[in-house]
Amino acid sequence: MFAFVPAAVFLLLFVVGVLRDRRRFGNAVYLGLAVTSFGIGLLAGIDDAPPGVAETVMIVLLLALGIGPVVLAGLLCANGVKMVRREGRSPANLLTLLAGLGMFAVMGLAIAAALTRSPVLGVLVGTTLLVLAYVSFLFLCFVGYAYLYGRMRLRRDADYVVVLGSGLIGGRSVPPLLASRLERGREVYETLAARGGDTPVLIASGGQGPDEELPESHAMADYLVERGFPAGAVVREDRSRTTEENMLFSKELMERDRPGSSCVIVTNNFHAFRAALSARRAGVDGQVVGSPTAAYFWPSATLREFVAVFLQYKVVNIGICLTLVLFGILAWAVR
Structure with missing residues (x-):
């Protein structure tokens, strides 16, 4: 029985960490240690x-x-x-x-x-x-x-939905990867709007890359409006070049119009956890949700995300x- 004590301790630390803030890499380590300790405990009692x-x-x-x-x-x-x-x-x-x-x-x-x-x-x-x-x-x-x-329940209310940008096709068109984020952002917006209270605002976040003809946020907003999304509910954040800048510049817009506001951040599923870590460091009160990604793209993207977190x-x-x-x-x- 004592063999499972470390697993119980790490599991408790994991639960406390999640309750304090879901967006901590320490939670992942505690979970891994709990599972590893449990496995060692099982092996220790294999003779019985x-x-x-x-x-x-x-x-x-x-x-x-x-x-x-x-x-x-x-x-x-x-x-x-x-x-x-x-x-x-x-x-x-x-x-x-x-x-x-x-x-x-x-x-x-x-x-x-x-x-x-x-x-x-x-x-x-x-x-x-x-x-x-x-x-x-x-x-x-x-x-x-x-x-x-990625499977934690969506928060009950939020003032903003922030959709993170990505590269454009031909310098001006929304690619499938970004389109999936925008469609997921629309779903989250409609879910929040249906709960009543203040109408949320969607922030399209993405600046202009050196090979792009216009800022990503402009292409994103145009994509949504062309498909029936209310133009007055979209704000364009067009200065950011990185995930960290997405968070910082979007936070400036939120604090300017609705101080102390909260948000739901939308990106692809492989990028959701790293975006959550970035949101926490930037002081953004936001949960991150992911949109689907093609299966063949997921392993490489996940490795890339892990390398980025490892280097953080x-x-x-x-x-x-x-x-x-x-x-x-x-x-x-x-x-």
Whole structure:
């Protein structure tokens, strides 16, 4: 029973964190630690399981550890190839392909270390696996909590609906990715308006990129108005270039017209949790909801979002990674 105490403690911290503010990466880490501790607790009590259960669990774990990485690496490479074919060869579109090839490289290095019995290769593989274990744990925390966050109930009321912009096709047309955000924003607006009270305002947030003929917010507003959305209910925030600026400049508009107002922020589902983190840092009182994204686009976009969040906490994360590397160097020095 005591084996499950850490899981209970981390679960309590998770619940308290969510009640205080849903938009914290610490919530994701507490959830991950709770699930991990629970799994360790189950394994600690495996000897008391009925006959055959322990053997079955061990076989499943060994298969997962042995075959799982190979299957995952293959799927990442396949997705990377599809991304390049459909979206082009930008660095962001190469993420899943590079991740898959990197996994195959580490597996090849591990095989080489086992065959040659090289101490140097052994330490290199061990250190690499330690760093990958830490990064993978954070990634699973990120994906798991982002999934939960995206399914939390929409707040009961809000003064604004803020739709975040993205790039335009041909410098002036709304692409499908942005159209899905706008349609989701319309749904949220109509839901809030139907609850009575003050009529909400929709803010189209997006500035003009160097290859665009007009600000994204203008194209977004035109898209909505052309499809019957009331023109007087749309405000254009046309200065922002990043998610952080989306939040800051939209907050200025909200505070100017309705001080102390709250909002619902709309983006794509893969971007929702990182946008929530940005909203919290900017001091925006807003919940973030996501719109659907094509399945093939999701893995690469999720990796990109995780990298951005990882680097937001770069002092801690890079510090821990360097500490793990230092352990590897010390292990090699005292071998």
